[in-house]
Amino acid sequence: xxxxxxxxxxxxxxxxxxxxxxxxxxxxxxxxxxxxxxxxxxxxxxxxxxxxxxxxxxxxxxxxxxxxxxxxxxxxxxxxxxxxxxxxxxxxxxxxxxxxxxxxxxxxxxxxxxxxxxxxxxxxxxxxxxxxxxxxxxxxxxxxxxxxxxxxxxxxxxxxxxxxxxxxxxxxxxxxxxxxxxxxxxxxxxxxxxxxxxxxxxxxxxxxx
Amino acid sequence: xxxxxxxxxxxxxxxxxxxxxxxxxxxxxxxxxxxxxxxxxxxxxxxxxxxxxxxxxxxxxxxxxxxxxxxxxxxxxxxxxxxxxxxxxxxxxxxxxxxxxxxxxxxxxxxxxxxxxxxxxxxxxxxxxxxxxxxxxxxxxxxxxxxxxxxxxxxxxxxxxxxxxxxxxxxxxxxxxxxxxxxxxxxxxxxxxxxxxxxxxxxxxxxxxxxxxxxxxxxxxxxxxxxxxxxxxxxxxxxxxxxxxxxxxxxxxxxxxxx
Numbered sequence: 001x002x003x004x005x006x007x008x009x010x011x012x013x014x015x016x017x018x019x020x021x022x023x024x025x026x027x028x029x030x031x032x033x034x035x036x037x038x039x040x041x042x043x044x045x046x047x048x049x050x051x052x053x054x055x056x057x058x059x060x061x062x063x064x065x066x067x068x069x070x071x072x073x074x075x076x077x078x079x080x081x082x083x084x085x086x087x088x089x090x091x092x093x094x095x096x097x098x099x100x101x102x103x104x105x106x107x108x109x110x111x112x113x114x115x116x117x118x119x120x121x122x123x124x125x126x127x128x129x130x131x132x133x134x135x136x137x138x139x140x141x142x143x144x145x146x147x148x149x150x151x152x153x154x155x156x157x158x159x160x161x162x163x164x165x166x167x168x169x170x171x172x173x174x175x176x177x178x179x180x181x182x183x184x185x186x187x188x189x190x191x192x193x194x195x196x197x198x199x200x201x202x203x204x205x206x207x208x209x
Numbered sequence: 210x211x212x213x214x215x216x217x218x219x220x221x222x223x224x225x226x227x228x229x230x231x232x233x234x235x236x237x238x239x240x241x242x243x244x245x246x247x248x249x250x251x252x253x254x255x256x257x258x259x260x261x262x263x264x265x266x267x268x269x270x271x272x273x274x275x276x277x278x279x280x281x282x283x284x285x286x287x288x289x290x291x292x293x294x295x296x297x298x299x300x301x302x303x304x305x306x307x308x309x310x311x312x313x314x315x316x317x318x319x320x321x322x323x324x325x326x327x328x329x330x331x332x333x334x335x336x337x338x339x340x341x342x343x344x345x346x347x348x349x350x351x352x353x354x355x356x357x358x359x360x361x362x363x364x365x366x367x368x369x370x371x372x373x374x375x376x377x378x379x380x381x382x383x384x385x386x387x388x389x390x391x392x393x394x395x396x397x398x399x400x401x402x403x404x405x406x407x408x409x410x411x412x413x414x415x416x417x418x419x420x421x422x423x424x425x426x427x428x429x430x431x432x433x434x435x436x437x438x439x440x441x442x443x444x445x446x447x448x449x450x451x452x453x454x455x456x457x458x459x460x461x462x463x464x465x466x467x468x
Contacts, residue, residue, distance in 0.1 A: 042214035046271030049218055053210050055277040058302030062280065090259065090279055090330035105211030110220045110258070126216040127223070156258030157225060159333045166340035173347045 060087065060094040060103045066150050069098060071121075071137030081137060088147075091155050093124070107134065114151045120144050124151065221255065221262040221272045229256040229324035234293065234311040235263065237274075246289045249311060259328050261298075276308060278328040285322065294318035298325060 040053045067087040072095055073079050084104070085096040091110060094103040111127040119141050123133040138144040152158065234249035252273065253264040259279050262272040280301040286309060288295035293311040296318060300307065312318040 040210070040212075042212060042217075044214050044218035044271045046218075046269075047273070049214055049272045049275055051212070051275040051277070052302075052305055054302045054305045055300060056210060056212070058300070058305075059277060059279050103210055107213045108217050108220065108260075111216065111223065111225070126213065126219070128216060128219040156330070156333065159330075159337055160226075162337050163333075163340060166337065166344050170340065170344050170347055173344070173351065 056092070056094075056106050057102060059089055059092060060096075060106065062089050064089050065154065066147060068138075068143065068147075070147075071135075073135040073137075075132040075134055081135075086136065088150055088154055093151070093154075109151060110155045110157055112151075112155070114148050116144065116148065122148050122151075217260075217275060218272055221257065221260070221275075222270075225257065227255045227257050228328065229321065230254065230267075231317055231321065232313060233263075233321070236289070236309045237306070249289075249293075249309075254310075256324055256328060258333070259330050261325070261328070278325065279330060281329075283322050283325045285318075296322050296325075 040051055042049045042051065064087040067085065069083055070086045071081040072084040072086065073081045083098055085098050087094045087096070087103075091108060093107040093109055095105055095107075096103045107124065109124075113125050113127075113130065115123050115125070115133075117123045117133075117135060118137075120139065120143070121135060121137045122144055123135045125131070125133045136147070138147060231254060232251055233254045234251050235254075236246075236249045253267045253269065255262045255264065255272075256278075259277065261276040261278055263274045263276075264272055276298070278298070282299045283296060284299070286295045286297035286307075288309070288311050294313070294315055294317065295309060295311040298308040298310070310321070312321055
């Protein structure tokens with residue numbers, strides 16, 4: 001409120017922002033009608049990453065492991081708690097405005113850490129920036145625990161570890177190495193934990209669950 | 210729609226194991242015409258779980274693109290330029306064009322098609338569930354054997370271990386401590402199939418798992434000292450059994466009929 005000297009300036013600012021918002025909304029609608037779908041461009045360290053939003057939108061409509069209306073606060077400083085419909089689908093967490101069909105946003109849950117914040121709240125943070133937390137508020141402790149448990153298991157990395165764990169246990173018990181080849185499927189040797197990535201990038205020294 | 214793209218990019222670049230990597234020619238991408246033509250662009254593709262990333266090169270500092278592979282189908286396709294080993298990823302989502310890709314050779318093409326068709330979360334869940342049920346089965350069988358040999362009057366202080374070793378000796382089967390799991394399986398297979406062979410495949414340490422209830426070792430346990438103690442128990446028991454057998458083997462050796 002300190003940025004505007006007069007009410008006129010304040011109103012002009014609001015009008016400008018509204019115009020910008022409407023401009024982008026119309027752009028999105030037009031682009032969405034193209035046969036290719038809506039290609040989003042995200043700025044990441046080192047370049048830009050393109051992805052098709054429609055793929056994520058379609059995923060957000062799939063049956064969810066968990067869905068509930070929760071209070072959500074973004075990591076931005078000074079953000080307020082907003083009511084969002086939060087939906088967990090495979091390793092993505094989608095959040096919707098309570099009356100909208102398309103999600104406001106999505107969080108990929110790989111390399112994330114889920115921590116209890118209050119008796120009825122938890123936060124999600126990511127490996128590359130552990131202080132940047134997405135906060136969620138639940139109705140009661142039970143719901144909080146339910147969500148925390150589900151989110152911790154909602155990553156591909158977790159599944160991979162479970163797989164290795166079960167395979168080892170079975171091998172110890174029966175002396176047989178079950179690779180799953182009996183059923184006609186095999187998993188890449190990379191699944192056994194040897195890093196196959198050829199990238200020079202930050203090597204995660206701290207493994208988040 | 211917002212996305213935690215920095216975390217996504219970090220995950221793509223991180224040291225976590227990729228399910229498949231390799232060079233592929235692609236016709237999709239920014240500004241690409243709706244009908245693919247020409248030879249396509251050669252990019253480095255990385256498959257991690259249900260996410261397919263592409264980079265300009267294996268040393269790329271940031272992913273160029275991301276494709277979410279949940280609920281899509283992969284099939285062989287015709288490339289605009291003949292003699293390309295092409296395949297296409299078709300998406301469930303309405304209004305999303307199939308992604309056309311081509312590998313360098315038939316082996317690579319087959320490997321990619323296989324890897325991509327198994328890239329969904331649902332598939333991984335099936336695999337894990339399958340192994341989980343197999344483990345449960347193995348544990349049930351072990352419990353059954355434990356119960357039946359208990360009735361036969363085994364010692365109380367060390368469940369299973371003495372029975373396994375002593376009965377093993379009667380059958381002329383020497384179980385050494387250094388015996389690898391694969392050897393055990395082979396020796397088990399040479400005996401008549403059915404319950405009998407399953408019995409000898411089971412090692413004493415397995416009984417520890419049941420004797421002490423569910424294993425505390427799970428994907429969630431991260432305390433090294435717990436894991437160390439847990440596996441340490443196994444080693445201690447194995448060693449005790451081995452020493453016992455070594456003592457018992459001396460007088461019995463002459464009577465053994467080695468296969």
